[in-house]
Amino acid sequence: MFVVVLTIVSLSVCGALALIGGALAVTLRDPIYAVLALVKAMLGLAGIYFLLGAEYVGAIQVIVYAGAILVTFLFVVMLVNLSPEDIPPFPRGIALYGNLILAVAWLLLLSTALSAILEIPAPEQVLLHVEPLPYLYGTLPPLGKALFTAYAFPFELLSVTLLIGIVGASLLVQKRPSS
Amino acid sequence: MNNYMGILSAGWLIIGGALVLIAGTFQKVRRRIPELSIAIGGGATLLNGLLAWFYPLPKSGFFGMVWGGGIYSFLAAGVMLAITVGLSFLWRSHREGGYRGWEAFPLTLFIGAALSTLPASNHLLLSVVALETVSLGAYVLTGLSWENRYAPEAAVKYFLLGAVGFAFLLLGISYLYGLTGTLYLHHLWPMRWTAWHGNSLFALAMVLIAIGILFKLSIFPFHWWAPDVYGGATPSSAGLVVALGKLNAAFLAGVFLHYIHIPSDWLMGLASIAAISSLYGNLGALGQTSIQRMLGYSSIAHGSYILLGLVSGPEGRLQAWGYTLVYALTSTLTFGLLSLRAEPMEYKSLRGLGYNQPGYALAVAICLASLSGMPPLIGFFAKYGIFTAAFRAGYWLPSIVALIGALIGYFYYWRPIAWMYQAGEEIPIRMPALALSTGVLVGLGLLPMALWGWLDYLYGLAGLFLPRP
Numbered sequence: 032m033f034v035v036v037l038t039i040v041s042l043s044v045c046g047a048l049a050l051i052g053g054a055l056a057v058t059l060r061d062p063i064y065a066v067l068a069l070v071k072a073m074l075g076l077a078g079i080y081f082l083l084g085a086e087y088v089g090a091i092q093v094i095v096y097a098g099a100i101l102v103t104f105l106f107v108v109m110l111v112n113l114s115p116e117d118i119p120p121f122p123r124g125i126a127l128y129g130n131l132i133l134a135v136a137w138l139l140l141l142s143t144a145l146s147a148i149l150e151i152p153a154p155e156q157v158l159l160h161v162e163p164l165p166y167l168y169g170t171l172p173p174l175g176k177a178l179f180t181a182y183a184f185p186f187e188l189l190s191v192t193l194l195i196g197i198v199g200a201s202l203l204v205q206k207r208p209s210s
Numbered sequence: 211m212n213n214y215m216g217i218l219s220a221g222w223l224i225i226g227g228a229l230v231l232i233a234g235t236f237q238k239v240r241r242r243i244p245e246l247s248i249a250i251g252g253g254a255t256l257l258n259g260l261l262a263w264f265y266p267l268p269k270s271g272f273f274g275m276v277w278g279g280g281i282y283s284f285l286a287a288g289v290m291l292a293i294t295v296g297l298s299f300l301w302r303s304h305r306e307g308g309y310r311g312w313e314a315f316p317l318t319l320f321i322g323a324a325l326s327t328l329p330a331s332n333h334l335l336l337s338v339v340a341l342e343t344v345s346l347g348a349y350v351l352t353g354l355s356w357e358n359r360y361a362p363e364a365a366v367k368y369f370l371l372g373a374v375g376f377a378f379l380l381l382g383i384s385y386l387y388g389l390t391g392t393l394y395l396h397h398l399w400p401m402r403w404t405a406w407h408g409n410s411l412f413a414l415a416m417v418l419i420a421i422g423i424l425f426k427l428s429i430f431p432f433h434w435w436a437p438d439v440y441g442g443a444t445p446s447s448a449g450l451v452v453a454l455g456k457l458n459a460a461f462l463a464g465v466f467l468h469y470i471h472i473p474s475d476w477l478m479g480l481a482s483i484a485a486i487s488s489l490y491g492n493l494g495a496l497g498q499t500s501i502q503r504m505l506g507y508s509s510i511a512h513g514s515y516i517l518l519g520l521v522s523g524p525e526g527r528l529q530a531w532g533y534t535l536v537y538a539l540t541s542t543l544t545f546g547l548l549s550l551r552a553e554p555m556e557y558k559s560l561r562g563l564g565y566n567q568p569g570y571a572l573a574v575a576i577c578l579a580s581l582s583g584m585p586p587l588i589g590f591f592a593k594y595g596i597f598t599a600a601f602r603a604g605y606w607l608p609s610i611v612a613l614i615g616a617l618i619g620y621f622y623y624w625r626p627i628a629w630m631y632q633a634g635e636e637i638p639i640r641m642p643a644l645a646l647s648t649g650v651l652v653g654l655g656l657l658p659m660a661l662w663g664w665l666d667y668l669y670g671l672a673g674l675f676l677p678r679p
Contacts, residue, residue, distance in 0.1 A: 143410045181273040184217060185336040188324060191224055192343040195320050198231070199350035202313045207356050
């Protein structure tokens with residue numbers, strides 16, 4: 032019982048961390064602070080992964096996202112040398128409508144989640160067979176096995192996605208020849 | 211266990227595209243990149259056509275991840291035909307200058323690889339990866355032109371709004387995974403979905419997925435990006451961009467509605483949205499003076515016909531897929547033929563085309579007439595199939611409203627044709643009319659029953675008509 036309560040409390044703390052980080056990343060005026068707030072959101076997500084038993088994904092979340100990708104973001108932001116004064120203020124009408132829509136969406140989402148928790152059917156009522164978790168669930172061996180057998184094709188297709196990203200970026204930044 | 215038929219076409223295109231990418235780094239070969247890419251795309255069309263002909267029964271392969279042969283190869287052949295036609299128009303504008311580099315050709319081949327995988331996917335994760343790969347390529351193709359000052363704006367708008375739509379879709383699918391614990395479509399098929407009906411988490415997942423798909427299909431409440439993006443896109447690739455978006459959404463939605471049991475009143479709601487969207491798109495297109503903006507508004511209307519087919523049961527999904535393939539080919543041809551300059555054109559700049567270039571003007575007129583749904587052309591048979599299926603499925607009111615919208619379509623599709631046959635100055639066209647592909651369009655229109663019969667046969671063999679257990 033104590034472990035369950037502890038897990039729920041830690042999950043809530045991590046979730047709140049991720050949520051606040053995400054909200055700050057959108058609302059802060061200084062781009063560098065926004066990126067740092069995003070780091071906080073990523074760390075909160077990593078904590079959730081750890082608590083749910085996906086240790087490997089949690090570790091990757093910290094190393095790749097918080098460590099590598101956001102540092103690249105930080106470099107880009109510093110390279111562009113944006114200061115808060117350069118960013119035009121958000122039009123007030125749009126901000127007002129945006130906040131209203133966001134508030135309604137949040138209320139809907141929260142009420143749905145609450146009622147869903149109360150009325151969720153038991154798994155055996157819906158699923159034909161409930162699969163047990165694999166051996167060493169959440170660690171590297173089952174993940175590696177899945178990536179290189181059943182999920183090999185989507186994995187390879189993702190590399191095409193990245194290739195399209197690279198080729199597309201090199202296309203769009205080309206300057207017109209001055210002939 | 212491993213059947214490689216499902217990845218044959220994708221493998222051909224990915225390897226071919228990568229080779230083209232490497233070949234392009236050599237100065238001598240670079241001039242020949244467009245021809246090479248068109249040959250690879252045409253080869254993929256042929257390969258898929260042969261697979262569909264010789265292996266009518268689809269086989270699953272690659273650990274049950276992807277289907278090959280049969281209907282899936284047929285759809286891939288249709289997709290690759292549209293993409294090859296799109297590549298040939300890119301080639302023309304590329305030769306005339308005003309467009310960014312040769313890398314657009316291998317990029318389009320990679321898009322083809324992902325798009326021919328999308329309908330054949332047996333796992334929602336693979337579907338989502340393929341969908342995003344296609345979308346990413348489409349964002350780049352939108353902003354290819356240097357001359358057109360609207361193109362970068364359109365590309366950024368498409369990228370941001372497409373990402374928002376994709377986020378909705380992904381969130382919905384992750385909720386679905388949370389509910390069911392699997393994303394394999396053959397696991398989703400036999401589930402007792404009625405136990406979920408009325409559950410609010412299921413409703414939330416479905417609404418999020420529906421928003422994502424309606425975004426991609428540019429249906430009325432989520433359409434606002436379509437006129438700006440398609441109206442401002444690079445003229446010669448705009449048709450391909452429109453086709454990619456529609457094919458993406460139609461394939462994913464068709465698979466989705468087959469494997470997941472949706473309450474019938476929700477389907478009625480979607481049909482009503484389609485009817486409103488048809489009226490909105492057609493009325494919006496009526497007031498336009500720019501050709502590309504008109505075609506952008508009309509793409510909202512065409513998305514609504516596709517949606518109307520998709521919600522009308524197995525028969526309707528078959529018709530919707532057929533319609534999407536026809537629309538993809540026709541819209542690529544129409545936008546491509548009308549991309550006479552590197553910037554969006556007004557109706558009145560077409561003046562005189564019918565006298566200076568009779569063959570070319572005739573091709574444009576046939577394409578526009580097919581889009582509007584003139585009887586001897588294939589566009590008519592595709593629309594006829596959709597509306598018949600919708601009537602049979604019991605969507606009386608939405609079908610009638612959408613039909614009224616389709617009738618409004620005749621007005622604005624025929625206006626450019628009228629402008630073409632008015633006297634005016636000469637428009638230089640440096641390439642002969644693409645008589646061949648227009649001929650294909652007419653030919654397909656004259657024998658639609660053979661084509662539709664083949665599609666029907668393959669669709670049935672794949673078990674897509676089967677009633678739910």
